[in-house]
Amino acid sequence: QVQLVESGGGKVQAGGSLRLSCAASGSIASSNVMDWYRQAPGNQRELVARITNSGSTNYADFVKGRFTIFRDNAKNTVYLQMNSLKPEDTAVYFCNAKGWLFGGGFFDGWGQGTQVTVSS
Numbered sequence: 001q002v003q004l005v006e007s008g009g010g011k012v013q014a015g016g017s018l019r020l021s022c023a024a025s026g027s028i029a030s031s032n033v034m035d036w037y038r039q040a041p042g043n044q045r046e047l048v049a050r051i052t053n054s055g056s057t058n059y060a061d062f063v064k065g066r067f068t069i070f071r072d073n074a075k076n077t078v079y080l081q082m083n084s085l086k087p088e089d090t091a092v093y094f095c096n097a098k099g100w101l102f103g104g105g106f107f108d109g110w111g112q113g114t115q116v117t118v119s120s
Contacts, residue, residue, distance in 0.1 A: 001101070002024060002109045005112075011119065016118070017083045027102045029101060033051070034069075035049065038116075066085075092116070
């Protein structure tokens with residue numbers, strides 16, 4: 001049906017950068033919204049950034065000015081460019097995509113998560 005494949009996580013020093021990517025494949029006709037979430041151990045999963053099909057974006061306050069979300073609509077891929085990383089950004093990052101299937105119907109899928117670790 002739909003698969004979300006993430007990549008780009010890793011370990012970086014404070015102040016460094018990483019770029020996460022998530023490609024949605026399958027019978028996707030269009031994606032209205034693609035999101036990045038993160039979850040640290042013992043914490044709830046929280047929304048980091050959101051981008052609509054038209055390119056409108058929304059960011060959590062704790063990443064504004066540091067992170068940028070962008071997408072390739074034709075490839076149903078969402079990216080998260082993370083700059084000026086802080087140790088408190090350490091978490092598992094998940095992508096989410098919502099949209100329509102070629103055969104009709106709506107999907108709401110999650111990626112497997114990718115670990116981001118920021119050291120002091």
